[in-house]
Amino acid sequence: MPPDNRKDILLCKKDFSVVQLSKDINLSTFSCEYPEYTTFLTDNAPKLDEIGITTTYLVKKGEKTCAYFSILAGSVEINSKLKSLFPEKDFPPYADKAGTLHIHHLAGDKDFCCEYKHIISFCKDYLRAMIITRLMKFLNITFISLDADINTDENVEEKYKKSGFKTVGTSFELPFMIAPVFE
Ligand SMILES: CC(C)(COP(=O)(O)OP(=O)(O)OC[C@H]1O[C@@H](n2cnc3c(N)ncnc32)[C@H](O)[C@@H]1OP(=O)(O)O)[C@@H](O)C(=O)NCCC(=O)NCCS
Helix, strand or coil, X not given: CCCCCCEEHHHXXXXXXEEECCCCCCCCCXXXXXXXXXXXXXHHHHHHHHCCCCEEEEEEECCEEEEEEEEEXXXXXXXXXXXXXXXXCCCCCCCCEEEEEEEEEEEXXXXXXXXXXXXXXXXXXXXXXHHHHCHHHCXXXXXXXXXXXXXXXXXXXXXXXXXXXXXXXXXXCEEEXXXXXXX
């Protein structure tokens, strides 16, 4: 890989805000390297949010939409593979499933991704904080999960691995990956 001279978003988090997708936000400047991820945000996410399937958040720098992630509730099977990958988590034998917060879609704007690295870790940190400070009052969530879309970006599983996710199975024929909420 060529040297990565991009700025690290993890070192300048305060320059960015996270807001929930709403009708009054102009998405026309957002453009992802893969057009289907642009269309998902502009066409599908508003409808899926409205009918209560997903909840979509935008990462913004001022007025600019830099990235988005769309989430829903999920679960993961606690099998021998998961136990071997997360030996520090001492699951009792009768525990067969754990709750996840599932990242349904995540993507960065092309120009933003050329300027900044580590948007996956930024989103993961945001979701961990959301789970710990808000959701855990009502619901136990053990992992953040996602299906790594290797059909679109053949390197994306590696990127998620570097960002703290591990592959525990397959989902829709894609690597199903999880990262613990409590590390
Ligand atoms: C996928 C995406 C969100 C990743 O953004 P990101 O978090 O900024 O990813 P980075 O470029 O910082 O890469 C993360 C890590 O993987 C490493 N990496 C990048 N390409 C790699 C490769 N080909 N092989 C191995 N490691 C690689 C980076 O060096 C970095 O490692 P580091 O933590 O040691 O610095 C962004 O590229 C994007 O929006 N892509 C288009 C949409 C998409 O594919 N979404 C995901 C669908 S599941």
